[in-house]
Amino acid sequence: MNQKTRLVGVMNQRNRPKIDDAEGAYQHLFDAIVDQRLLPGTKLTELALVEAFGIGRRMVAAALQRLSWEKLVVFIPNRGAYVAAPDADEARQVFAARIAIEAGTTEAFARAADAASIARLRDNVRQEHQLRHEGHMREAIHLSGGFHTLMAELSGNAVLADQVRLLVARTSLIVNLFENQLGLAGWHDHHEDLIAHCEKHEVEEAVFLMRDHIAEIRDALALDRRRPVSFDMVRVFATR
Amino acid sequence: MNQKTRLVGVMNQRNRPKIDDAEGAYQHLFDAIVDQRLLPGTKLTELALVEAFGIGRRMVAAALQRLSWEKLVVFIPNRGAYVAAPDADEARQVFAARIAIEAGTTEAFARAADAASIARLRDNVRQEHQLRHEGHMREAIHLSGGFHTLMAELSGNAVLADQVRLLVARTSLIVNLFENQLGLAGWHDHHEDLIAHCEKHEVEEAVFLMRDHIAEIRDALALDRRRPVSFDMVRVFATR
DNA sequence: GCCCAGAGAATTGTGCACAATGTTGCGCGC
DNA sequence: GCGCGCAACATTGTGCACAATTCTCTGGGC
Numbered sequence A, B: 001m002n003q004k005t006r007l008v009g010v011m012n013q014r015n016r017p018k019i020d021d022a023e024g025a026y027q028h029l030f031d032a033i034v035d036q037r038l039l040p041g042t043k044l045t046e047l048a049l050v051e052a053f054g055i056g057r058r059m060v061a062a063a064l065q066r067l068s069w070e071k072l073v074v075f076i077p078n079r080g081a082y083v084a085a086p087d088a089d090e091a092r093q094v095f096a097a098r099i100a101i102e103a104g105t106t107e108a109f110a111r112a113a114d115a116a117s118i119a120r121l122r123d124n125v126r127q128e129h130q131l132r133h134e135g136h137m138r139e140a141i142h143l144s145g146g147f148h149t150l151m152a153e154l155s156g157n158a159v160l161a162d163q164v165r166l167l168v169a170r171t172s173l174i175v176n177l178f179e180n181q182l183g184l185a186g187w188h189d190h191h192e193d194l195i196a197h198c199e200k201h202e203v204e205e206a207v208f209l210m211r212d213h214i215a216e217i218r219d220a221l222a223l224d225r226r227r228p229v230s231f232d233m234v235r236v237f238a239t240r
Numbered sequence C: 001g002c003c004c005a006g007a008g009a010a011t012t013g014t015g016c017a018c019a020a021t022g023t024t025g026c027g028c029g030c
Numbered sequence D: 001g002c003g004c005g006c007a008a009c010a011t012t013g014t015g016c017a018c019a020a021t022t023c024t025c026t027g028g029g030c
Helices: A003-011 A022-034 A046-053 A057-069 A088-112 A115-133 A137-154 A158-177 A187-199 A203-219 A231-239 B003-011 B022-034 B046-053 B057-069 B088-112 B115-133 B137-154 B158-177 B187-199 B203-219 B231-239
Strands: A073-076 A080-083 A178-180 A221-226 B073-076 B080-083 B178-180 B221-226
Touching (some): A022 A046, A046 A057, A057 A073, A088 A137, A115 A137, A115 A187, A158 B158, A203 A221, B022 B057, B057 B080, B088 B137, B088 B187, B088 B203, B115 B187, B137 B158, B137 B187
Antiparallel strands (some): A178 A221, B073 B080
Protein backbone atom coordinates (compact mmCIF):
# COMPACT_ATOMS: atom_id res chain seq x y z
CA MET A 1 0.00 0.00 0.00
CA ASN A 2 1.71 3.13 -1.13
CA GLN A 3 1.56 6.36 0.79
CA LYS A 4 -0.88 8.10 -1.53
CA THR A 5 -3.55 5.47 -1.10
CA ARG A 6 -3.03 5.40 2.65
CA LEU A 7 -3.53 9.14 2.92
CA VAL A 8 -6.75 8.94 1.00
CA GLY A 9 -7.85 6.29 3.42
CA VAL A 10 -7.20 8.55 6.36
CA MET A 11 -9.22 11.26 4.74
CA ASN A 12 -11.99 8.80 4.20
CA GLN A 13 -12.44 7.73 7.78
CA ARG A 14 -15.69 9.59 7.66
CA ASN A 15 -17.58 9.59 4.41
CA ARG A 16 -15.79 11.77 1.93
CA PRO A 17 -17.58 15.12 1.70
CA LYS A 18 -17.50 17.41 -1.27
CA ILE A 19 -14.55 19.72 -1.21
CA ASP A 20 -14.40 22.32 -3.90
CA ASP A 21 -12.38 25.15 -2.47
CA ALA A 22 -9.32 25.81 -0.38
CA GLU A 23 -11.44 26.53 2.68
CA GLY A 24 -12.90 23.05 2.64
CA ALA A 25 -9.52 21.40 2.29
CA TYR A 26 -8.17 23.56 5.08
CA GLN A 27 -11.05 22.73 7.39
CA HIS A 28 -10.69 19.02 6.85
CA LEU A 29 -6.95 19.02 7.34
CA PHE A 30 -7.31 21.21 10.41
CA ASP A 31 -9.84 18.87 11.99
CA ALA A 32 -7.85 15.79 11.04
CA ILE A 33 -4.72 17.17 12.68
CA VAL A 34 -6.46 18.40 15.82
CA ASP A 35 -8.32 15.11 16.21
CA GLN A 36 -5.13 13.13 15.76
CA ARG A 37 -6.35 11.33 12.68
CA LEU A 38 -3.20 12.73 11.10
CA LEU A 39 -0.35 12.17 13.51
CA PRO A 40 2.58 14.54 13.99
CA GLY A 41 5.31 13.80 11.50
CA THR A 42 2.94 12.59 8.80
CA LYS A 43 4.00 13.74 5.38
CA LEU A 44 1.48 15.73 3.43
CA THR A 45 2.32 15.57 -0.25
CA GLU A 46 0.61 17.99 -2.60
CA LEU A 47 -0.26 15.43 -5.20
CA ALA A 48 -1.63 13.01 -2.62
CA LEU A 49 -3.96 15.68 -1.30
CA VAL A 50 -4.94 16.66 -4.82
CA GLU A 51 -6.17 13.13 -5.38
CA ALA A 52 -7.72 12.91 -1.92
CA PHE A 53 -9.73 16.08 -2.18
CA GLY A 54 -10.24 16.31 -5.91
CA ILE A 55 -9.09 19.92 -6.14
CA GLY A 56 -6.15 21.53 -7.90
CA ARG A 57 -2.61 21.91 -6.65
CA ARG A 58 -3.10 25.59 -6.10
CA MET A 59 -5.87 25.10 -3.56
CA VAL A 60 -3.99 22.34 -1.80
CA ALA A 61 -0.93 24.53 -1.56
CA ALA A 62 -3.06 27.35 -0.16
CA ALA A 63 -4.54 25.14 2.52
CA LEU A 64 -1.14 23.74 3.47
CA GLN A 65 0.41 27.17 3.60
CA ARG A 66 -2.30 28.46 5.88
CA LEU A 67 -1.77 25.51 8.19
CA SER A 68 1.93 26.23 8.18
CA TRP A 69 1.32 29.83 9.32
CA GLU A 70 -0.84 28.45 12.04
CA LYS A 71 2.07 26.23 13.03
CA LEU A 72 0.09 23.05 12.60
CA VAL A 73 2.25 21.87 9.72
CA VAL A 74 5.91 22.46 9.00
CA PHE A 75 7.36 23.06 5.55
CA ILE A 76 10.78 21.69 4.84
CA PRO A 77 12.21 23.27 1.69
CA ASN A 78 12.14 20.91 -1.29
CA ARG A 79 11.01 18.11 0.98
CA GLY A 80 7.36 18.72 1.57
CA ALA A 81 4.92 19.50 4.35
CA TYR A 82 4.69 17.54 7.57
CA VAL A 83 2.23 17.64 10.43
CA ALA A 84 3.96 19.67 13.13
CA ALA A 85 5.44 18.12 16.24
CA PRO A 86 5.98 20.95 18.74
CA ASP A 87 8.91 20.63 21.10
CA ALA A 88 8.91 21.48 24.79
CA ASP A 89 10.03 25.05 24.23
CA GLU A 90 7.28 25.76 21.73
CA ALA A 91 4.81 24.17 24.11
CA ARG A 92 5.84 26.51 26.90
CA GLN A 93 5.48 29.51 24.62
CA VAL A 94 2.03 28.41 23.55
CA PHE A 95 0.89 28.14 27.15
CA ALA A 96 2.44 31.50 28.02
CA ALA A 97 0.69 33.07 25.05
CA ARG A 98 -2.60 31.50 26.04
CA ILE A 99 -2.30 32.87 29.56
CA ALA A 100 -1.67 36.37 28.25
CA ILE A 101 -4.31 36.35 25.51
CA GLU A 102 -7.04 34.52 27.37
CA ALA A 103 -6.55 36.83 30.31
CA GLY A 104 -7.62 39.50 27.84
CA THR A 105 -10.62 37.65 26.48
CA THR A 106 -11.72 36.65 29.97
CA GLU A 107 -11.48 40.21 31.18
CA ALA A 108 -13.57 41.49 28.28
CA PHE A 109 -16.10 38.71 28.62
CA ALA A 110 -16.49 38.95 32.39
CA ARG A 111 -17.09 42.65 32.01
CA ALA A 112 -19.79 42.42 29.35
CA ALA A 113 -21.30 38.94 29.72
CA ASP A 114 -25.06 38.76 29.25
CA ALA A 115 -27.48 35.97 30.07
CA ALA A 116 -27.47 34.50 26.57
CA SER A 117 -23.69 34.17 26.46
CA ILE A 118 -23.58 32.63 29.91
CA ALA A 119 -26.20 30.14 28.79
CA ARG A 120 -24.19 29.11 25.75
CA LEU A 121 -21.11 28.49 27.87
CA ARG A 122 -23.13 26.53 30.43
CA ASP A 123 -24.49 24.43 27.60
CA ASN A 124 -20.98 23.67 26.46
CA VAL A 125 -19.97 22.52 29.93
CA ARG A 126 -23.07 20.43 30.30
CA GLN A 127 -22.49 18.64 27.00
CA GLU A 128 -18.86 18.04 27.85
CA HIS A 129 -19.81 16.62 31.20
CA GLN A 130 -22.28 14.25 29.61
CA LEU A 131 -19.87 13.09 26.91
CA ARG A 132 -17.20 12.44 29.49
CA HIS A 133 -19.66 10.51 31.58
CA GLU A 134 -20.48 8.33 28.60
CA GLY A 135 -16.84 7.68 27.99
CA HIS A 136 -16.48 9.68 24.76
CA MET A 137 -13.23 11.24 25.82
CA ARG A 138 -12.17 12.51 22.41
CA GLU A 139 -15.37 14.47 21.91
CA ALA A 140 -15.25 15.70 25.49
CA ILE A 141 -11.73 17.02 25.05
CA HIS A 142 -12.81 18.63 21.83
CA LEU A 143 -15.62 20.47 23.59
CA SER A 144 -13.32 21.39 26.43
CA GLY A 145 -11.12 23.25 23.98
CA GLY A 146 -14.23 24.67 22.42
CA PHE A 147 -15.07 26.31 25.72
CA HIS A 148 -12.07 28.57 25.46
CA THR A 149 -12.71 29.34 21.81
CA LEU A 150 -16.34 30.08 22.53
CA MET A 151 -15.58 32.45 25.36
CA ALA A 152 -13.07 34.24 23.14
CA GLU A 153 -15.68 34.65 20.42
CA LEU A 154 -18.26 35.87 22.90
CA SER A 155 -15.79 38.44 24.18
CA GLY A 156 -16.41 40.34 20.96
CA ASN A 157 -12.84 40.65 19.72
CA ALA A 158 -12.29 38.75 16.49
CA VAL A 159 -8.53 39.24 16.58
CA LEU A 160 -8.13 37.64 19.97
CA ALA A 161 -10.75 34.99 19.23
CA ASP A 162 -8.83 33.86 16.17
CA GLN A 163 -5.64 33.59 18.16
CA VAL A 164 -7.34 31.58 20.87
CA ARG A 165 -8.74 29.22 18.26
CA LEU A 166 -5.25 28.58 16.90
CA LEU A 167 -3.63 28.28 20.29
CA VAL A 168 -6.28 25.81 21.41
CA ALA A 169 -5.56 23.74 18.32
CA ARG A 170 -1.83 23.78 19.02
CA THR A 171 -2.54 22.86 22.63
CA SER A 172 -4.43 19.86 21.36
CA LEU A 173 -1.35 18.77 19.42
CA ILE A 174 0.82 19.33 22.48
CA VAL A 175 -1.42 17.49 24.90
CA ASN A 176 -1.36 14.48 22.65
CA LEU A 177 2.40 14.61 22.16
CA PHE A 178 3.49 14.79 25.76
CA GLU A 179 2.64 12.52 28.60
CA ASN A 180 -0.22 13.71 30.68
CA GLN A 181 0.20 12.96 34.36
CA LEU A 182 -3.04 14.08 35.87
CA GLY A 183 -5.46 13.28 33.12
CA LEU A 184 -7.83 16.12 32.45
CA ALA A 185 -9.62 15.89 35.75
CA GLY A 186 -9.58 19.53 36.70
CA TRP A 187 -11.01 21.04 33.52
CA HIS A 188 -14.65 20.73 34.23
CA ASP A 189 -14.73 22.33 37.64
CA HIS A 190 -12.62 25.24 36.51
CA HIS A 191 -14.88 25.98 33.60
CA GLU A 192 -17.94 25.99 35.80
CA ASP A 193 -16.35 28.26 38.39
CA LEU A 194 -15.18 30.53 35.60
CA ILE A 195 -18.72 30.91 34.31
CA ALA A 196 -19.98 31.68 37.79
CA HIS A 197 -17.48 34.51 38.22
CA CYS A 198 -18.23 35.92 34.78
CA GLU A 199 -21.94 35.82 35.46
CA LYS A 200 -21.41 37.99 38.53
CA HIS A 201 -18.98 40.23 36.59
CA GLU A 202 -16.21 39.49 39.05
CA VAL A 203 -13.52 40.41 36.56
CA GLU A 204 -10.45 40.06 38.75
CA GLU A 205 -11.45 36.65 40.05
CA ALA A 206 -12.36 35.37 36.58
CA VAL A 207 -9.05 36.46 35.07
CA PHE A 208 -7.08 34.95 37.94
CA LEU A 209 -8.95 31.69 37.61
CA MET A 210 -8.40 31.50 33.87
CA ARG A 211 -4.66 32.06 34.21
CA ASP A 212 -4.50 29.47 36.93
CA HIS A 213 -6.57 27.06 34.87
CA ILE A 214 -4.29 27.23 31.86
CA ALA A 215 -1.20 27.00 34.03
CA GLU A 216 -2.64 23.85 35.57
CA ILE A 217 -3.10 22.23 32.19
CA ARG A 218 0.48 23.09 31.40
CA ASP A 219 1.80 21.73 34.67
CA ALA A 220 -0.09 18.48 34.21
CA LEU A 221 2.12 17.73 31.22
CA ALA A 222 5.55 16.20 31.42
CA LEU A 223 7.13 18.60 28.97
CA ASP A 224 10.44 16.81 29.17
CA ARG A 225 8.90 13.51 28.18
CA ARG A 226 7.63 13.31 24.69
CA ARG A 227 5.60 10.43 23.39
CA PRO A 228 7.35 7.93 21.16
CA VAL A 229 6.20 9.18 17.80
CA SER A 230 6.59 8.02 14.25
CA PHE A 231 10.00 7.54 12.76
CA ASP A 232 9.61 10.19 10.09
CA MET A 233 9.34 12.76 12.81
CA VAL A 234 12.93 12.25 13.82
CA ARG A 235 13.91 13.43 10.40
CA VAL A 236 11.61 16.38 10.61
CA PHE A 237 13.50 17.53 13.63
CA ALA A 238 16.89 16.58 12.32
CA THR A 239 16.56 18.84 9.31
CA ARG A 240 14.74 21.62 11.13
CA MET B 1 1.14 53.87 -19.12
CA ASN B 2 -0.75 50.75 -18.22
CA GLN B 3 -1.32 49.51 -14.74
CA LYS B 4 1.25 46.80 -14.87
CA THR B 5 4.10 49.13 -15.62
CA ARG B 6 2.99 51.59 -13.00
CA LEU B 7 2.93 48.95 -10.32
CA VAL B 8 6.44 47.97 -11.19
CA GLY B 9 7.31 51.59 -10.69
CA VAL B 10 5.88 51.59 -7.20
CA MET B 11 7.93 48.57 -6.41
CA ASN B 12 10.95 50.33 -7.79
CA GLN B 13 10.81 53.39 -5.61
CA ARG B 14 13.92 52.05 -4.01
CA ASN B 15 16.34 50.12 -6.15
CA ARG B 16 14.84 46.81 -7.12
CA PRO B 17 16.50 44.08 -5.11
CA LYS B 18 16.73 40.46 -6.10
CA ILE B 19 13.63 38.53 -5.25
CA ASP B 20 13.69 34.84 -5.86
CA ASP B 21 11.35 33.33 -3.34
CA ALA B 22 8.01 33.89 -1.72
CA GLU B 23 9.64 35.25 1.41
CA GLY B 24 11.26 38.09 -0.52
CA ALA B 25 8.05 39.03 -2.26
CA TYR B 26 6.21 38.94 1.04
CA GLN B 27 8.77 41.14 2.76
CA HIS B 28 8.66 43.75 0.04
CA LEU B 29 4.90 43.88 -0.11
CA PHE B 30 4.72 44.00 3.68
CA ASP B 31 7.11 46.94 3.86
CA ALA B 32 5.42 48.72 0.98
CA ILE B 33 2.04 48.45 2.66
CA VAL B 34 3.25 49.46 6.11
CA ASP B 35 5.18 52.40 4.68
CA GLN B 36 2.19 53.55 2.68
CA ARG B 37 3.92 53.18 -0.65
CA LEU B 38 0.99 50.95 -1.48
CA LEU B 39 -2.16 52.70 -0.33
CA PRO B 40 -5.23 50.96 1.07
CA GLY B 41 -7.54 49.90 -1.73
CA THR B 42 -4.75 49.36 -4.24
CA LYS B 43 -5.39 46.33 -6.38
CA LEU B 44 -2.69 43.70 -6.35
CA THR B 45 -3.00 41.58 -9.47
CA GLU B 46 -1.11 38.32 -9.59
CA LEU B 47 0.25 38.82 -13.07
CA ALA B 48 1.37 42.36 -12.32
CA LEU B 49 3.35 41.14 -9.32
CA VAL B 50 4.75 38.26 -11.34
CA GLU B 51 6.26 40.77 -13.73
CA ALA B 52 7.27 43.14 -10.96
CA PHE B 53 9.16 40.56 -8.93
CA GLY B 54 10.18 38.15 -11.65
CA ILE B 55 8.87 35.09 -9.81
CA GLY B 56 6.13 32.63 -10.64
CA ARG B 57 2.45 32.92 -9.95
CA ARG B 58 2.66 30.33 -7.23
CA MET B 59 5.06 32.36 -5.14
CA VAL B 60 3.10 35.54 -5.67
CA ALA B 61 -0.07 33.79 -4.60
CA ALA B 62 1.71 32.48 -1.52
CA ALA B 63 2.91 35.94 -0.54
CA LEU B 64 -0.52 37.46 -1.10
CA GLN B 65 -2.21 34.74 0.86
CA ARG B 66 0.10 35.23 3.79
CA LEU B 67 -0.62 38.96 3.75
CA SER B 68 -4.31 38.18 3.63
CA TRP B 69 -3.95 35.95 6.65
CA GLU B 70 -2.22 38.84 8.39
CA LYS B 71 -5.15 41.05 7.44
CA LEU B 72 -2.98 43.44 5.47
CA VAL B 73 -4.63 42.55 2.17
CA VAL B 74 -8.16 41.44 1.45
CA PHE B 75 -9.15 38.84 -1.08
CA ILE B 76 -12.36 39.39 -2.96
CA PRO B 77 -13.43 36.13 -4.62
CA ASN B 78 -12.83 36.13 -8.36
CA ARG B 79 -11.89 39.79 -8.18
CA GLY B 80 -8.41 39.85 -6.82
CA ALA B 81 -6.42 41.06 -3.85
CA TYR B 82 -6.53 44.59 -2.47
CA VAL B 83 -4.54 46.36 0.18
CA ALA B 84 -6.72 46.29 3.28
CA ALA B 85 -8.57 49.34 4.56
CA PRO B 86 -9.62 48.57 8.13
CA ASP B 87 -12.86 50.11 9.37
CA ALA B 88 -13.43 51.65 12.78
CA ASP B 89 -14.64 48.42 14.33
CA GLU B 90 -11.59 46.50 13.20
CA ALA B 91 -9.39 49.32 14.47
CA ARG B 92 -10.93 49.10 17.91
CA GLN B 93 -10.40 45.35 17.99
CA VAL B 94 -6.78 45.76 16.98
CA PHE B 95 -6.15 48.19 19.80
CA ALA B 96 -7.98 45.98 22.28
CA ALA B 97 -5.89 43.03 21.16
CA ARG B 98 -2.70 45.04 21.47
CA ILE B 99 -3.57 46.06 25.01
CA ALA B 100 -4.18 42.45 25.99
CA ILE B 101 -1.18 40.96 24.23
CA GLU B 102 1.35 43.67 24.97
CA ALA B 103 0.32 43.58 28.61
CA GLY B 104 1.60 40.02 28.43
CA THR B 105 4.85 40.82 26.68
CA THR B 106 5.49 43.78 28.96
CA GLU B 107 4.90 41.67 32.05
CA ALA B 108 7.31 39.00 30.84
CA PHE B 109 9.91 41.53 29.79
CA ALA B 110 9.73 43.64 32.93
CA ARG B 111 10.22 40.50 34.97
CA ALA B 112 13.25 39.22 33.14
CA ALA B 113 14.88 42.26 31.53
CA ASP B 114 18.67 42.30 31.61
CA ALA B 115 21.08 45.12 30.90
CA ALA B 116 21.64 44.18 27.27
CA SER B 117 17.93 44.18 26.44
CA ILE B 118 17.41 47.49 28.20
CA ALA B 119 20.28 48.93 26.19
CA ARG B 120 18.78 47.79 22.90
CA LEU B 121 15.48 49.43 23.74
CA ARG B 122 17.20 52.64 24.85
CA ASP B 123 19.05 52.65 21.55
CA ASN B 124 15.78 52.40 19.69
CA VAL B 125 14.33 55.36 21.57
CA ARG B 126 17.48 57.40 21.03
CA GLN B 127 17.46 56.79 17.29
CA GLU B 128 13.79 57.60 17.06
CA HIS B 129 14.31 60.83 18.97
CA GLN B 130 17.08 61.87 16.63
CA LEU B 131 15.16 61.02 13.48
CA ARG B 132 12.17 62.98 14.71
CA HIS B 133 14.40 65.91 15.54
CA GLU B 134 15.77 65.87 12.01
CA GLY B 135 12.26 65.81 10.61
CA HIS B 136 12.31 62.27 9.24
CA MET B 137 8.86 61.51 10.53
CA ARG B 138 8.23 58.39 8.51
CA GLU B 139 11.37 56.69 9.75
CA ALA B 140 10.67 57.88 13.30
CA ILE B 141 7.19 56.39 13.23
CA HIS B 142 8.66 53.19 11.85
CA LEU B 143 11.06 52.95 14.75
CA SER B 144 8.34 53.83 17.18
CA GLY B 145 6.41 50.78 16.08
CA GLY B 146 9.65 48.83 16.15
CA PHE B 147 9.93 49.58 19.86
CA HIS B 148 6.88 47.48 20.59
CA THR B 149 8.00 44.69 18.29
CA LEU B 150 11.46 44.71 19.83
CA MET B 151 10.19 44.50 23.37
CA ALA B 152 7.93 41.63 22.35
CA GLU B 153 10.88 39.78 20.84
CA LEU B 154 13.01 40.44 23.89
CA SER B 155 10.26 39.06 26.09
CA GLY B 156 11.24 35.63 24.81
CA ASN B 157 7.87 34.44 23.52
CA ALA B 158 7.90 33.97 19.76
CA VAL B 159 4.14 33.45 19.58
CA LEU B 160 3.35 36.76 21.21
CA ALA B 161 6.17 38.54 19.41
CA ASP B 162 4.78 37.49 16.05
CA GLN B 163 1.35 38.76 17.00
CA VAL B 164 2.73 42.08 18.15
CA ARG B 165 4.60 42.45 14.88
CA LEU B 166 1.39 41.96 12.92
CA LEU B 167 -0.70 44.17 15.16
CA VAL B 168 1.88 46.95 14.92
CA ALA B 169 1.71 46.69 11.14
CA ARG B 170 -2.07 46.89 11.18
CA THR B 171 -1.85 49.84 13.56
CA SER B 172 0.33 51.58 11.02
CA LEU B 173 -2.38 51.10 8.40
CA ILE B 174 -4.99 52.39 10.81
CA VAL B 175 -3.05 55.44 11.93
CA ASN B 176 -2.68 56.47 8.32
CA LEU B 177 -6.32 55.83 7.49
CA PHE B 178 -7.93 57.83 10.27
CA GLU B 179 -7.39 61.42 11.20
CA ASN B 180 -4.89 61.87 13.94
CA GLN B 181 -5.74 64.63 16.32
CA LEU B 182 -2.79 64.82 18.65
CA GLY B 183 0.00 63.90 16.32
CA LEU B 184 2.31 61.39 17.92
CA ALA B 185 3.59 63.69 20.61
CA GLY B 186 3.25 61.36 23.55
CA TRP B 187 5.05 58.31 22.19
CA HIS B 188 8.57 59.11 23.07
CA ASP B 189 8.06 59.94 26.72
CA HIS B 190 6.00 56.84 27.32
CA HIS B 191 8.62 54.61 25.80
CA GLU B 192 11.33 56.05 27.98
CA ASP B 193 9.26 55.77 31.15
CA LEU B 194 8.40 52.22 30.16
CA ILE B 195 12.06 51.29 29.89
CA ALA B 196 12.76 52.85 33.27
CA HIS B 197 10.10 50.76 34.95
CA CYS B 198 11.26 47.58 33.22
CA GLU B 199 14.84 48.25 34.24
CA LYS B 200 13.77 48.36 37.87
CA HIS B 201 11.54 45.30 37.36
CA GLU B 202 8.48 47.24 38.42
CA VAL B 203 6.13 44.86 36.66
CA GLU B 204 2.80 46.33 37.72
CA GLU B 205 3.77 49.86 36.79
CA ALA B 206 5.22 48.83 33.46
CA VAL B 207 2.12 46.89 32.45
CA PHE B 208 -0.17 49.71 33.49
CA LEU B 209 1.89 52.22 31.54
CA MET B 210 1.90 50.06 28.42
CA ARG B 211 -1.86 49.64 28.48
CA ASP B 212 -2.30 53.34 29.02
CA HIS B 213 0.16 54.13 26.25
CA ILE B 214 -1.66 52.04 23.67
CA ALA B 215 -5.02 53.41 24.78
CA GLU B 216 -3.65 56.90 24.29
CA ILE B 217 -2.63 56.17 20.71
CA ARG B 218 -6.12 54.83 20.10
CA ASP B 219 -7.82 57.82 21.68
CA ALA B 220 -5.74 60.21 19.61
CA LEU B 221 -7.47 58.87 16.50
CA ALA B 222 -10.82 60.05 15.25
CA LEU B 223 -12.14 56.55 14.59
CA ASP B 224 -15.42 57.90 13.27
CA ARG B 225 -13.66 59.93 10.62
CA ARG B 226 -11.94 57.92 7.98
CA ARG B 227 -9.84 59.44 5.26
CA PRO B 228 -11.57 59.49 1.89
CA VAL B 229 -10.04 56.35 0.43
CA SER B 230 -10.74 52.76 -0.51
CA PHE B 231 -13.48 52.63 -3.10
CA ASP B 232 -12.40 55.66 -5.04
CA MET B 233 -8.83 54.53 -4.78
CA VAL B 234 -9.59 51.31 -6.57
CA ARG B 235 -11.13 53.17 -9.43
CA VAL B 236 -8.44 55.78 -9.68
CA PHE B 237 -5.71 53.21 -9.86
CA ALA B 238 -7.60 50.88 -12.15
CA THR B 239 -8.51 53.45 -14.78
CA ARG B 240 -5.40 55.57 -14.76
C1' DG C 1 -33.68 59.77 -20.07
C1' DC C 2 -33.80 55.04 -18.17
C1' DC C 3 -33.46 50.04 -17.90
C1' DC C 4 -32.06 45.59 -19.24
C1' DA C 5 -29.47 42.31 -21.98
C1' DG C 6 -25.58 40.67 -23.96
C1' DA C 7 -20.94 40.91 -25.60
C1' DG C 8 -16.29 41.73 -24.05
C1' DA C 9 -12.61 42.15 -20.77
C1' DA C 10 -10.12 41.03 -16.81
C1' DT C 11 -8.64 37.76 -13.49
C1' DT C 12 -8.36 33.71 -11.07
C1' DG C 13 -8.30 28.36 -11.12
C1' DT C 14 -6.81 24.06 -13.66
C1' DG C 15 -4.10 20.62 -16.23
C1' DC C 16 -0.16 19.19 -18.28
C1' DA C 17 4.58 18.93 -19.43
C1' DC C 18 8.95 20.04 -17.98
C1' DA C 19 12.89 22.15 -15.15
C1' DA C 20 15.27 22.45 -10.73
C1' DT C 21 16.68 20.55 -6.62
C1' DG C 22 17.47 17.71 -3.05
C1' DT C 23 17.15 12.66 -1.43
C1' DT C 24 17.81 7.76 -1.69
C1' DG C 25 19.82 3.76 -2.83
C1' DC C 26 22.88 0.90 -5.25
C1' DG C 27 27.09 -0.60 -6.89
C1' DC C 28 32.03 -0.14 -7.16
C1' DG C 29 36.63 0.22 -5.52
C1' DC C 30 39.44 -0.39 -1.63
C1' DG D 1 33.04 -4.07 5.87
C1' DC D 2 33.19 0.86 4.47
C1' DG D 3 33.24 5.15 2.12
C1' DC D 4 32.29 7.39 -2.28
C1' DG D 5 30.15 8.63 -6.42
C1' DC D 6 26.62 8.40 -9.62
C1' DA D 7 22.22 7.57 -11.29
C1' DA D 8 17.31 7.10 -10.53
C1' DC D 9 13.59 9.01 -7.86
C1' DA D 10 10.48 12.07 -5.60
C1' DT D 11 8.71 16.54 -4.97
C1' DT D 12 8.16 21.17 -5.58
C1' DG D 13 8.30 25.37 -8.82
C1' DT D 14 7.39 27.29 -13.59
C1' DG D 15 5.26 28.33 -18.09
C1' DC D 16 1.71 28.08 -21.11
C1' DA D 17 -2.84 27.43 -22.83
C1' DC D 18 -7.42 27.23 -21.63
C1' DA D 19 -11.86 27.05 -18.71
C1' DA D 20 -14.83 29.48 -15.54
C1' DT D 21 -16.55 33.28 -13.36
C1' DT D 22 -17.67 37.90 -12.64
C1' DC D 23 -17.48 42.79 -13.53
C1' DT D 24 -18.01 46.48 -17.02
C1' DC D 25 -19.52 48.83 -20.77
C1' DT D 26 -22.17 49.55 -24.69
C1' DG D 27 -26.32 49.64 -27.29
C1' DG D 28 -31.13 48.88 -28.29
C1' DG D 29 -36.01 49.31 -26.81
C1' DC D 30 -39.32 52.05 -24.61
